[in-house]
Amino acid sequence: MIVRGWQDHAEGSALIEFGRTRVLCAASVTEGVPRWRKGSGLGWVTAEYSMLPRATNTRNDRESVRGRIGGRTHEISRLIGRSLRACIDLKTLGENTIAIDCDVLVADGGTRTASITGAYVALSDACGWLGRPDALIRSVAAVSVGVVGGQPVLDLAYDEDAGADTDMNVVCTGDGGFVEVQGTAEGVPFDRVMLDRLLDLAVGGCAQLTEIQRVALEGPRPVPSGGARSAAGSSAR
Amino acid sequence: MIVRGWQDHAEGSALIEFGRTRVLCAASVTEGVPRWRKGSGLGWVTAEYSMLPRATNTRNDRESVRGRIGGRTHEISRLIGRSLRACIDLKTLGENTIAIDCDVLVADGGTRTASITGAYVALSDACGWLGRPDALIRSVAAVSVGVVGGQPVLDLAYDEDAGADTDMNVVCTGDGGFVEVQGTAEGVPFDRVMLDRLLDLAVGGCAQLTEIQRVALEGPRPVPSGGARSAAGSSAR
Amino acid sequence: MIVRGWQDHAEGSALIEFGRTRVLCAASVTEGVPRWRKGSGLGWVTAEYSMLPRATNTRNDRESVRGRIGGRTHEISRLIGRSLRACIDLKTLGENTIAIDCDVLVADGGTRTASITGAYVALSDACGWLGRPDALIRSVAAVSVGVVGGQPVLDLAYDEDAGADTDMNVVCTGDGGFVEVQGTAEGVPFDRVMLDRLLDLAVGGCAQLTEIQRVALEGPRPVPSGGARSAAGSSAR
């Protein structure tokens, strides 16, 4: 389930729920790009992923309190960023930056793939808000697949996830191309046959999510409460 | 509006909404206390406050990314912790720790007082989960009052807040005692007469919130999804 | 007791001693303001508080060694900054910054209120040095009051402080207005009657400190040893 416009101030936002997993995705537009990009005429899309301390079954210390971002957080943030950049024609975006924030409120497996799938909806609305819907050249959705007890399984919940032999995250475009394939053998290596079965399963799952995204994006774009104050937006609308 | 049990895994949780402000409060129980408390027979209650990057009208950098917690966050976390400890008889709590997390999802003024008011509901459920309802010896609720255009005003929204001459946060117990009074003259100092009027207003506001908390806590306590796995709980129930 | 000009190089400085507490306060003037203030025509006053490791009865680790500033330090620094800004007309100050440093050399209770009271003297001399005495529009002084054994008490020494039921810091202007009122019930909540008695006591205490400040500021302003090299000063004098 995807609720559009949940985070009132953001140029685009979505609360995505799958199983008990709940991720709040926001897309923030700012005029300009990072320094190393200035003058290129190209825009930029970046992403940050985080979990609330009590999103999980036992409380995790905040990374802000520990004073450093962990490896897992870094890795997922980079994956989300790469995946979402695949949706955008950076030239059409122009020298604007869209920052994606994915905050896991409740976690029950598949938080990184739910983040990508929800963030696409937020990103789409942000492009609309900016008056550049054409910058959005394709959709992306992501699923988690794995091998549990020797069988390929779609959409791993946490308990299955922890016990899976192989864990694979696949990011597909709306028309079935691959943006990212990340498969890891947790214990026993996997062979080519299993790899193929997992890919089949993932492609099917992504197609379903693409449809759910399409439905969520029907109807008018929610108007952010503070939108009128944004410099980038005021010139674009 | 207070929704109990929103964060599935926590021993106590509440989503509190006032105006457009939305704060997710969780209370996490762990057996044992910090080292400096061990063997005292007393429990401990601690709190952390944070904002999602896009809770606000313009995006704020994450404190985890900056690598340090800001002064404002520290100050509010400490205020919440002190206020909630006033609710608890630490001897009856026994050597258990309750960690309060208040994460602002959408901000529109009054986030620290909404955090305290919501956290009380989460704390109450955590005491119930732990099988120690008697550890909860009083309720607390908090409001923000201020002087706008020379007049005392209850429940400052962000726009008023930013323009207020004086900003005061008051934490009261359910029976009208004071736990915390923090008044700051932003520009012009205030006199004793105005201070008295602000305190009257705050006491009335807290009484209303106490009633809202009471209603929210009617009905059965939500059962956390992962509760059965908690060591402290399993022995206590 | 307040000794003016103790820290040789500073544009304003004061060593304040109350009981065994000794705080060294410095006010440093620099031309210009932080970036977010540029072009506003307004000045800025900021403050930092710290304790030497062996100011206290047992040694505390340095915050520089731990690599982060603690919550208490942040909170007190912010309080000092807000209190001192109440003394200044930022327009008259012009685009100059005054940085207040309060370093506790020996601690025996009331270090934050001694810091504010001493810092006012340093700030006053800094305004004089800058050739803008009119920027100083009022004086501030601060005391700590509390409830010990059910009785309101002024000027808590450390031993009383640790055992107090309620601890309240009050910052008053020289003409009796309130700049900051921060009262915390450490254990039992306090009622309106006690709050009023504490405020009476605090107002009287601040009036005495205002007189001590006035006396300390009689006589010529000490000339800082390196003052002539300061850019802001050279143009102002």
Add this chain to the structure above:
Amino acid sequence: MIVRGWQDHAEGSALIEFGRTRVLCAASVTEGVPRWRKGSGLGWVTAEYSMLPRATNTRNDRESVRGRIGGRTHEISRLIGRSLRACIDLKTLGENTIAIDCDVLVADGGTRTASITGAYVALSDACGWLGRPDALIRSVAAVSVGVVGGQPVLDLAYDEDAGADTDMNVVCTGDGGFVEVQGTAEGVPFDRVMLDRLLDLAVGGCAQLTEIQRVALEGPRPVPSGGARSAAGSSAR
């Protein structure tokens, strides 16, 4: 080219050179395991990847100087650790930890896959040193493949790497199983046919590296200079 025993003190070490890329890999054995593993009877393998500041064409700041590890470093360190753990039967290893260090001395593309391939040789010698050669249950080797100008290419040098449409890192076992498949479309998404061609190429490349590792590991194991002092080793030999 793989030179065994290059780092004198390590229980296992290898300098691996491919093209102009040079990575120094060390495997350090310590008795005991991290706290969360104690009493499990299982060992642990961990890895850290880093680059010398001038391994690259322009100098990069040290992560120690910046005070934090970047996302890319974290991601690669985690990949190396997962890949090497796939070689080890942690039960046979017993409660010992092997820390893998991969330091890139000169970089010209493919540093992460060279790290994995070289680290296997160091790990193998460390198992021998520890007197537990049976803990090594399979070999791993890794290659980078990609799509350049529409054609699949093995072993991307830096210049090709930067211009590739798709970049894929594949970690295979010596008998052709997959441990890790990480494919990323840098620009245009890739289809299933291309994915299959890339996998074919990678499997072939890994087979060649497996042979190079086998040859390097012929001949007697170099004796580390300080080996006799290691507690874990002295009991095991």
Add this chain to the structure above:
Amino acid sequence: MIVRGWQDHAEGSALIEFGRTRVLCAASVTEGVPRWRKGSGLGWVTAEYSMLPRATNTRNDRESVRGRIGGRTHEISRLIGRSLRACIDLKTLGENTIAIDCDVLVADGGTRTASITGAYVALSDACGWLGRPDALIRSVAAVSVGVVGGQPVLDLAYDEDAGADTDMNVVCTGDGGFVEVQGTAEGVPFDRVMLDRLLDLAVGGCAQLTEIQRVALEGPRPVPSGGARSAAGSSAR
């Protein structure tokens, strides 16, 4: 000039003033030693050096605020620690730790050598407080010498210091032995003849400081205000 017992709570303390330089030195005794020393029967002496932000002519940012200790601070702290350890028989000290803190309140050149000279007095009193005066086997004092305009000069004030061709810090024992010789050519290298002249000058300067220390340590040891609460002391006295 050396004032003993300035910092009320410390087991040993001294305020040392030379020219306009003022350094507050404290010696803090704690029972026990760092983990790597436990069971050795030997004590430990460690030191930390710091400057107040406005000790200098222009304000320096606090290292606690920057979140890291600079190279100069580290280097001086290590020098002070090494020099003071040369005074102590660590076996006679037993498994106790003495932490030396040297905080520069006002700086006008020679702060590191003033720190060492003052810290010796604090250390001496701490050994007395601990009831182990025999642990103090020799005294140390330190001076700064340099070459200014081709001539060797003792006790460089800041202005000379900054313009010196060579800067040398020498730590001598009370009977004329060398503990540390650190000479640096700032611009032109120096020859053996000049090195000899500088050493002669330094040895003479240290002898004078040794006498000043001796006088300061005449008379009874000041009793620290909180001393009776220290665990190490209570057993030792």
Add this chain to the structure above:
Amino acid sequence: MIVRGWQDHAEGSALIEFGRTRVLCAASVTEGVPRWRKGSGLGWVTAEYSMLPRATNTRNDRESVRGRIGGRTHEISRLIGRSLRACIDLKTLGENTIAIDCDVLVADGGTRTASITGAYVALSDACGWLGRPDALIRSVAAVSVGVVGGQPVLDLAYDEDAGADTDMNVVCTGDGGFVEVQGTAEGVPFDRVMLDRLLDLAVGGCAQLTEIQRVALEGPRPVPSGGARSAAGSSAR
């Protein structure tokens, strides 16, 4: 033994081996100088020293992982920087910066002096690459000397080093002047006679190293692989 040009991309680089110690030195040229130097017409030389985790007999944690640079690293980096700056006429260098990196690959005593000696070779080549050989006005080399069993000893290996009574690092110019003399009594203070004997030994050792450097720098300068892309170089050649 000194191998020139080992690190392919650097404007100057050298792998220096003494005993089993191996240090990789790189000199990186960038156009421009740090901000505080801009417009001065003078260049800048800076240095950073580090050790690979398994350079030593037991593995050391990475400073990047700990999140801070240790005191020893800071101290050695500063020593290398000062020593190398003594070789350069900063005016002739012009507003260019040369960053020296010394990374210890294998450590067996004397790593800081080997770093200085090797870095000189890298620095020399960097000046050549920049087209400013005249900026190099003298050579430097460094040795470690010490007192072992009452006798002065040159070139301490690690085992002697750890057991030495006195440890002295001496940096000399090619024509026998002193750049840096750092002697430390580890246990017993040393007297003037011993100091003289140590200096004699050091001067002789540095003369031998100067000859080794001279030989290494015979023959043509290696051309860095990425050199042509450097902005500073392209204009200078």
